[in-house]
Amino acid sequence: MASVAIERLGKRFGATTVLEGVDLAIPDGAFAVFVGPSGCGKSTLLRLIAGLERPTEGVIRFGERDVTALEPRERDIAMVFQSYALYPHLTVRENLAFGLKLKKLPPREIDARVAEGSRMLGLDALLERMPKQLSGGQRQRVAMGRAIVRRPGLFLFDEPLSNLDAALRGQVRVEIRKLHESLGTTSIYVTHDQVEAMTLADVMFVLNRGRVEQFGAPLDVYARPKTRFVAGFLGSPSMNFLDGTLAFEEGAWSVEVAGQRILLGEKSFGGLVRGRAVTVGVRPHDLTVERVPFGGLALTLTFVEELGGESYAYAFVDGSPFVVRLEERVSVKAGDTLHVAVAADRVHLFDRETGLSLRC
Amino acid sequence: MLAARLLAFGVATFALLVSTLAGASPVRLWHAYRGEEQRALEALVASGAAGEVELLAVPSDAFAAKLGAAIPLGEGPDLFIDAHERLGDYVRQGLVAELPFDPAAFAPSAVRGVTLAGRTYGIPLSRKCVALYVNRDLVLSHPEWLEDLASSVRSPLASGYVLLAYENRSAYYHAPWLTAFGGELLAEGDRFGFVGERAERSLELAKNWLDRGWVPSNADGALVAQLFRSGRAAFAISGPWLAGDLHSESLRYDVVPLPKVRVTGLVMRPMLTIEAVMASPRGARRPEALKLATWLASREAAGERMRRAHVVSARTDVELPADPVLRGFSAAADSAVPMPTSTAMRAVWEPSEKAIRKVLNGTLDPRSALREAQRRFDDVRRPPPPPASRTPLVIAIGAALIAAALALVRRARDPVFRAEVRASVPAYRYVIHAALVLVLLVFGPLCAGAAISLTAGRPGDSVYVGLANFWAILSARGGPLFASGSFYCVLAVTVAWTLLNVACHLALGLTLGVLLSRPVLRMKAVYRVLLILPWAVPSYVTALAWKGMFHRQFGAVTALLLRARAFGVDVEPIDWFARFSTAFAANVATNVWLGFPFMMVVTMAAMTSLPREVLEAAEVDGATRWQRFTKIVVPLVRPSMIPAVALGAVWTFNMFNVVFLVSGGEPDGQTDILVSEAYRWAFTRQAQYGYAAAYSVLIFGLLFGATRLSDWFRRKAPL
Structure with a gap:
C-alpha cells in the first residue's frame, strides 16, 4: 500500500512537450482517475508512474520512496493494459502465475494466489485455455486477475474498458469499484470517458495539454469547475457557453448576452467588475423553463430531441449553440420560442481571456 | 539505268552465293588464348596464308567439356589448340584424330608429349614450363646450384623478404624438386610414382627450405606474384604468366633454367606443357584444315608467334629473339619433362598435394605421408565394381509402376475423387506450365542424378553396377568405418x-x-x-x-x-x-x-x-x-x-x-563436408560420376529424412 506523490513532473519527446510541471498527490488506498481528452498526456503520466517511460524532469514518490529512477519491476506495481497484453503463448493459469514465478514464490503459494484470484474474477473454468480462445470480456478479467494475484502496492489501469461493448463496460466498471473496495489498494485509472471517471474516482484529475487542470472529488469538480475547459469537458450534454458583459443595475449583478440578460443576484464576489468581458457557462440541466419571461433568455428552437423521459431542445444564442434539458414532456417543437432561466448560483462565469472561473 | 543497277546487283549476289556454296565452309579453329597470345593467333590467321578460318575463343576451364559435347555431334571445330596433357582423355573419347607430321624440326620433348602409343595426335606449337626468376637488385650472380641460392644474395635478407618464392604445397611446383632426385609423379604402367626414397628426400629438402624460412609458407600464385613483383623475393619459381605481371619498370630481373641440386648433381626439371594444334576426326579429313595446322606449326608462324606473344616455340629451328626472358624459358623448356598424358595423372594431384602439405606442416614424416598418398591413389584408381544384373532394377521399377497403376485405378473408381478431379480441371490449367518447368528443371535432373548413381566408370563408357556405389560408400570401401575421409567421418563433420x-x-x-x-x-x-x-x-x-x-x-x-x-x-x-x-x-x-x-x-x-x-x-x-x-x-x-x-x-x-x-x-x-567430398569424387578423382552421384543421393536422402522428421516433431508438439 502506498500513497503517490508527483512533483514538477515533465516529459518531452524531442521537441514535443507531453507533460509539464505536473504536481499531484494520491492518498494511500484512494482510487484516482486521470481523465482528459486524447493527447492530454494522461497515458504518458501513467506510463511514467509505471516506469515504462523516464521523466525528463521531476520526482515520483511512492510513500516515502523515490521511485523516479527505478525499473518497473522494482516499483511493486501491477498494470492492466488497454489491449490486455496477455502472454499469447501461455495459458490463463500461466498468465496469472507469470509474475509470481518471476518472484520465485513457493509453488504452493502461487497455486493458492492463482486460485484466489481466479475465484474473485470467475476465471476458474478458463484456467487451462489459451488467450486466443477467450472473449474480450474474459481477456479483460484475466488481465485484471494477473494484476490482482501479484498483490502490488499500486494498481495501474490504462483505459481497460475501452475495448469492451457498452453493456459489458458498465458491468465491469462496477466490478472494478467493488474489487477496489475489497482490496483497498491504491489505484490509478486512466480514461477519456467521463462516466467512468465520475463513477469510479475517489479523487479525479482532469488533464489538459500536459497539465492537471483541476482535481478533487468528482462531484466537487463537476459542480465547481475551475476552468472553462473542465466545465466543458465534464457533463453530457456539455455546458452551454455564451459571451457576455458584466453589468450592475438596480443593486443586482447580471450578464448581458446579445441584448438579453442573465441575472446573477445581489451577492457580490471577487472578479465582478462592471463592463468585464466574461464567458457565461450554464449546464443544460440547470435551466428551467419560464412561462413568464423574466430575467432569462428567449430561445428560438431549431431542433428538439425526444428521449422519452426527457428531451433536449437546441437553439442558437448570439451564434453559439445552446442546449436545454426539458424535464417533463414540454410540448415544444422547432420554431417555437422558449423562455428559460437559471438559478443565480448555477451560473458559471469565466474570464474570457484566461478561461479561469470568477467564482474561485 | 535503275534496271541495269538491279541486274548488276543480282548478278553479284548470285556469284557470291555460288562461290559460298561451291567453296567449302571455313576451317573452324577453337582456342583458349587470351591477351598477347590471342592477338598473335588472330594476326596469323588474318594474314590469309592458310585460307578462310573461323576463330572461336573458348574459356579454358570449359574447353574440354565443350569439345566433349560438340565433336560427337559433328558440331565442333576442325582444329583446336590445347595442352597436350589432355590428349589421353581426348583419344579415349575419340575427340582427336591422328595427325602425322615431320618431327625433325621439333624439340624431342615436344614430340614425345604429343605421341601416344607410337602415334602423334597434334603438331606442337609452344612449350610452357616454370623457370627461375632472379631479382637482380637482390642477387649478385645466377647460381648454378640450388644450395648456392642463399649465398648469392647481396646482403642478408631483412624480415618480410624471402629467398625463394614458389607454391611449395603444389605438386606441380614440387615436381622439379622430385626430378632433381630422379623421381617422377607418375611411374611406368600408370603406377603412383611419388613414393620411395627419392620422393622422401625431395620432400625433406623442401621441408628443410621451409623450416629455414627461405620460402614463404602456404604461398599461392597470387602471393608468389606479389612477393616477387614488390621486390621482396630474391628468387621465384614461376611460369611465363608471372612475366606478364611484371610490367613495372623498376624491377630488374632475369629468367634462367632451374638450378641443379648438389646432393644428386641432377637438374631440377620442371613439368612441360606442350600446346599443340589438334584435329578433330572431321577436321582430319579436310585437307584445308590439315594445311592450316601445318602452317600454324610452321617455322614462319612460330617465329611470328615468338615475336608477338613471347612464347617458347616447340620448334628448334626458329631463331630466338634477343628477349632474355624468352631465352630463359627456352633453355628451361629444353630440360623440362613433358607432363604425362595418361588419364591416371589426374588421380596423382590430390593425394600428392595432401602428402606434401602434411610433410610441410610437420604432421607426418615423408615416408608415412607418401605411403598414405599411394593408398589414396590406389583407392581412387581401384577398378570399378563389376557390372551388375539389371534384373532387380527392372523388377523394382516394374513393381513400383504396377503399384502406382493399381493405386491410380482404385482412386479413379472412387466417385468422390472423380468429381474432385473434374472440379479442379480448370485449376490444373493454371499450374500446368509451372509443373512442367518443375519436372524439367528439378525432378528431371534429380532422377538423372539418381540414375547415374547406379553406374560406374567414366562418362562415355559407364556400366550399370546396381547399388555397388552405395555399398562402397556405406561400407567405407572396406576400410575402417571412421577412417579419415570415410562417409561416416565426413557425415559427422558435416553434422557438427x-x-x-x-x-x-x-x-x-x-x-x-x-x-x-x-x-x-x-x-x-x-x-x-x-x-x-x-x-x-x-x-x-x-x-x-x-x-x-x-x-x-x-x-x-x-x-x-x-x-x-x-x-x-x-x-x-x-x-x-x-x-x-x-x-x-x-x-x-x-x-x-x-x-x-x-x-x-x-x-x-x-x-x-x-x-x-x-x-x-x-x-x-x-x-x-x-x-x-x-x-x-x-x-x-x-x-x-x-x-x-x-x-x-x-x-x-x-x-x-x-x-x-x-x-x-x-x-x-x-574439414570436407559431404557435398565437397562428392565434388572431389566427381571432378578431381578420375571423374567417378557414379560414385559422386551416389553421394549426392545419400545427401538428398539425409536432408529429406531430416526435414520430414522435424515436421513430424513439430506436428507432435505444436506451439
Whole structure:
C-alpha cells in the first residue's frame, strides 16, 4: 500500500512537450482517475508512474520512496493494459502465475494466489485455455486477475474498458469499484470517458495539454469547475457557453448576452467588475423553463430531441449553440420560442481571456 | 539505268552465293588464348596464308567439356589448340584424330608429349614450363646450384623478404624438386610414382627450405606474384604468366633454367606443357584444315608467334629473339619433362598435394605421408565394381509402376475423387506450365542424378553396377568405418558443421535482430544496411576474402594476433589450415559471417509483429531484460524462426562455397563436408560420376529424412 506523490513532473519527446510541471498527490488506498481528452498526456503520466517511460524532469514518490529512477519491476506495481497484453503463448493459469514465478514464490503459494484470484474474477473454468480462445470480456478479467494475484502496492489501469461493448463496460466498471473496495489498494485509472471517471474516482484529475487542470472529488469538480475547459469537458450534454458583459443595475449583478440578460443576484464576489468581458457557462440541466419571461433568455428552437423521459431542445444564442434539458414532456417543437432561466448560483462565469472561473 | 543497277546487283549476289556454296565452309579453329597470345593467333590467321578460318575463343576451364559435347555431334571445330596433357582423355573419347607430321624440326620433348602409343595426335606449337626468376637488385650472380641460392644474395635478407618464392604445397611446383632426385609423379604402367626414397628426400629438402624460412609458407600464385613483383623475393619459381605481371619498370630481373641440386648433381626439371594444334576426326579429313595446322606449326608462324606473344616455340629451328626472358624459358623448356598424358595423372594431384602439405606442416614424416598418398591413389584408381544384373532394377521399377497403376485405378473408381478431379480441371490449367518447368528443371535432373548413381566408370563408357556405389560408400570401401575421409567421418563433420553454424547464426541473428528492433536505437537504418551487407556480397567473394585473412604470414587475422603482442600477450602466428580445429573454426567463422544476416532479418520481421504492450506487461510483472527475452520474445518469435532454421540448416549442410574456398578441406580433407567430398569424387578423382552421384543421393536422402522428421516433431508438439 502506498500513497503517490508527483512533483514538477515533465516529459518531452524531442521537441514535443507531453507533460509539464505536473504536481499531484494520491492518498494511500484512494482510487484516482486521470481523465482528459486524447493527447492530454494522461497515458504518458501513467506510463511514467509505471516506469515504462523516464521523466525528463521531476520526482515520483511512492510513500516515502523515490521511485523516479527505478525499473518497473522494482516499483511493486501491477498494470492492466488497454489491449490486455496477455502472454499469447501461455495459458490463463500461466498468465496469472507469470509474475509470481518471476518472484520465485513457493509453488504452493502461487497455486493458492492463482486460485484466489481466479475465484474473485470467475476465471476458474478458463484456467487451462489459451488467450486466443477467450472473449474480450474474459481477456479483460484475466488481465485484471494477473494484476490482482501479484498483490502490488499500486494498481495501474490504462483505459481497460475501452475495448469492451457498452453493456459489458458498465458491468465491469462496477466490478472494478467493488474489487477496489475489497482490496483497498491504491489505484490509478486512466480514461477519456467521463462516466467512468465520475463513477469510479475517489479523487479525479482532469488533464489538459500536459497539465492537471483541476482535481478533487468528482462531484466537487463537476459542480465547481475551475476552468472553462473542465466545465466543458465534464457533463453530457456539455455546458452551454455564451459571451457576455458584466453589468450592475438596480443593486443586482447580471450578464448581458446579445441584448438579453442573465441575472446573477445581489451577492457580490471577487472578479465582478462592471463592463468585464466574461464567458457565461450554464449546464443544460440547470435551466428551467419560464412561462413568464423574466430575467432569462428567449430561445428560438431549431431542433428538439425526444428521449422519452426527457428531451433536449437546441437553439442558437448570439451564434453559439445552446442546449436545454426539458424535464417533463414540454410540448415544444422547432420554431417555437422558449423562455428559460437559471438559478443565480448555477451560473458559471469565466474570464474570457484566461478561461479561469470568477467564482474561485 | 535503275534496271541495269538491279541486274548488276543480282548478278553479284548470285556469284557470291555460288562461290559460298561451291567453296567449302571455313576451317573452324577453337582456342583458349587470351591477351598477347590471342592477338598473335588472330594476326596469323588474318594474314590469309592458310585460307578462310573461323576463330572461336573458348574459356579454358570449359574447353574440354565443350569439345566433349560438340565433336560427337559433328558440331565442333576442325582444329583446336590445347595442352597436350589432355590428349589421353581426348583419344579415349575419340575427340582427336591422328595427325602425322615431320618431327625433325621439333624439340624431342615436344614430340614425345604429343605421341601416344607410337602415334602423334597434334603438331606442337609452344612449350610452357616454370623457370627461375632472379631479382637482380637482390642477387649478385645466377647460381648454378640450388644450395648456392642463399649465398648469392647481396646482403642478408631483412624480415618480410624471402629467398625463394614458389607454391611449395603444389605438386606441380614440387615436381622439379622430385626430378632433381630422379623421381617422377607418375611411374611406368600408370603406377603412383611419388613414393620411395627419392620422393622422401625431395620432400625433406623442401621441408628443410621451409623450416629455414627461405620460402614463404602456404604461398599461392597470387602471393608468389606479389612477393616477387614488390621486390621482396630474391628468387621465384614461376611460369611465363608471372612475366606478364611484371610490367613495372623498376624491377630488374632475369629468367634462367632451374638450378641443379648438389646432393644428386641432377637438374631440377620442371613439368612441360606442350600446346599443340589438334584435329578433330572431321577436321582430319579436310585437307584445308590439315594445311592450316601445318602452317600454324610452321617455322614462319612460330617465329611470328615468338615475336608477338613471347612464347617458347616447340620448334628448334626458329631463331630466338634477343628477349632474355624468352631465352630463359627456352633453355628451361629444353630440360623440362613433358607432363604425362595418361588419364591416371589426374588421380596423382590430390593425394600428392595432401602428402606434401602434411610433410610441410610437420604432421607426418615423408615416408608415412607418401605411403598414405599411394593408398589414396590406389583407392581412387581401384577398378570399378563389376557390372551388375539389371534384373532387380527392372523388377523394382516394374513393381513400383504396377503399384502406382493399381493405386491410380482404385482412386479413379472412387466417385468422390472423380468429381474432385473434374472440379479442379480448370485449376490444373493454371499450374500446368509451372509443373512442367518443375519436372524439367528439378525432378528431371534429380532422377538423372539418381540414375547415374547406379553406374560406374567414366562418362562415355559407364556400366550399370546396381547399388555397388552405395555399398562402397556405406561400407567405407572396406576400410575402417571412421577412417579419415570415410562417409561416416565426413557425415559427422558435416553434422557438427551444420549444428555449430546454425547455432551461431541463430544466436547472433537473434541478438542483433532484437537489438535492431529496439525503438530507442538511433541510426537504426544505417546499422541494418551494414549488417545485411555480408549477405549481399556474393558468397565466393566473401569466402576468398576470409581465406586471405587467415593466411599465416600475410593475413589480417595474423596481423591482429601479432598486435596483441604489444599488450604483452605472447602469441605465435597460427597456421589456420594445418590443424582440423583451426581450419574448421575458420570455415565456421566465414559461414557465420555469411549466414547471420538472414536470421537477423527474419528475427526483425518477427519482432515487428510482437505486441509492445505484452513486453511492457512482462516488464511490469517483474521480468528482467533477459527474462523478457527468454520467456516472451523467444517463444513468440519461435514460430517464425523454425522454418528459417530449417532452411538455414539445409543451406549450411550443403554450403559448398565456404568449405571449398576457405579451407579447401584442409588439413587432409578433414574439414570436407559431404557435398565437397562428392565434388572431389566427381571432378578431381578420375571423374567417378557414379560414385559422386551416389553421394549426392545419400545427401538428398539425409536432408529429406531430416526435414520430414522435424515436421513430424513439430506436428507432435505444436506451439
